[in-house]
Amino acid sequence: MAALSLRQVSRIHAGARRTVNRVSAEIADGEFVVIVGPSGCGKSTLLRMIAGLDEVSEGEIALDGRRVNDVAARDRDVAMVFQNYALYPHMTVRDNMAFGLRMRGFAAGEIERRVSEAADVLALTPLLGRRPQALSGGQRQRVAVGRAIVRHPKLFLFDEPLSNLDAKLRVSMRAELIRLHKRLGATMLYVTHDQVEAMSMADRLIVLKDGEVQQIGRPLDVYREPASRFVAGFIGSPPMNFLEADLDTTGEGALRPGNLVWPVPAHAREALRRAALPRVVVGVRPEHFHERALDPDIASRAGLTVDVDYLEPLGSEVHAACRLGDREIVVRLPSTTRARADAPLQLGVELEHARFFDPETGACVA
Numbered sequence: 446m447a448a449l450s451l452r453q454v455s456r457i458h459a460g461a462r463r464t465v466n467r468v469s470a471e472i473a474d475g476e477f478v479v480i481v482g483p484s485g486c487g488k489s490t491l492l493r494m495i496a497g498l499d500e501v502s503e504g505e506i507a508l509d510g511r512r513v514n515d516v517a518a519r520d521r522d523v524a525m526v527f528q529n530y531a532l533y534p535h536m537t538v539r540d541n542m543a544f545g546l547r548m549r550g551f552a553a554g555e556i557e558r559r560v561s562e563a564a565d566v567l568a569l570t571p572l573l574g575r576r577p578q579a580l581s582g583g584q585r586q587r588v589a590v591g592r593a594i595v596r597h598p599k600l601f602l603f604d605e606p607l608s609n610l611d612a613k614l615r616v617s618m619r620a621e622l623i624r625l626h627k628r629l630g631a632t633m634l635y636v637t638h639d640q641v642e643a644m645s646m647a648d649r650l651i652v653l654k655d656g657e658v659q660q661i662g663r664p665l666d667v668y669r670e671p672a673s674r675f676v677a678g679f680i681g682s683p684p685m686n687f688l689e690a691d692l693d694t695t696g697e698g699a700l701r702p703g704n705l706v707w708p709v710p711a712h713a714r715e716a717l718r719r720a721a722l723p724r725v726v727v728g729v730r731p732e733h734f735h736e737r738a739l740d741p742d743i744a745s746r747a748g749l750t751v752d753v754d755y756l757e758p759l760g761s762e763v764h765a766a767c768r769l770g771d772r773e774i775v776v777r778l779p780s781t782t783r784a785r786a787d788a789p790l791q792l793g794v795e796l797e798h799a800r801f802f803d804p805e806t807g808a809c810v811a
Contacts, residue, residue: 447509447522447599447632448474449495454504456490456656464490466656467504477626477633481643482653483679488636491653492602495634496525508599524593525602528609530585532577532592538564539573542591559595566628567591567621583614590625603635607642619646640680644668652676670800674807677728677800683764685728686774689804692725694718700727700796703770707747710796716811717801725810726802731764733795734776738783740793747794751776755786765790 497518671677698709751767
């Protein structure tokens, strides 16, 4: 396996348009790192540059300390799994998995051994004689992964490999890939726009926007301590709610979102004083609102009354889409909620978990 270094990597097109802009990251040997961001942010382009399929305009890519910018894709010892499986329809599962090894001149016995091992790992042994059209989407995806495994590459690259699968199958395939990573101890770089997929699979996340790194960190660290409003709004489902508030930092401080007055939580007072902003954006996760009728003794002194637009019962919990003036917020409530659509709802807010952002730059200041 291999460690991967990205040093100020850029992809520049005609007209000086940058789809990837000065990306730097260090991926350790054996790590599972997920590159996540909205469509068009440069995720797949970055992956293709690492694979050698797209040219690096600026910067350096190194595998195990060896610069590979000018190394051909076939010589990088990297295996890539694509979104569309890219299987040969006229070949059996066995032949699809073996094809790359045959092209590289491996002996027949070694090919059979590697294919058998990969088929066993991926539960494909009973399917080795079938052709792709006789397989389900999940089975085809496992064949594509198996074709990568047999090569014993230094680095696995996955380009949105589960996006063509239905929701239930995506969940089961995520679990399979996590188990596969643990079993192989392989270095894996995985691209997705699905932040739930990213949170559930990654050792670390690289969050991209407009070709630039917004934050790198462990999933829960990124979730709890987002570096910017963009990251806070992108990571999390439902996403973080944002309310603009006037800020008074005298004494213990006060926040005034609309006609409400909330105390500045102790953990944020000093940072907000240093920031010296007249207004801030207060970010609150849906789970940090509480229904006062069910939790009247909530420790938080911050409260608000919202109008419920509609409810989304999800079994173990209910998501409530609410209005506070002209602002929509989404709150996560227990299945025992007394909330009703088109009715007011009194909420308490755990401001000790809130994040505070500069309304101009979007940077997190506390």
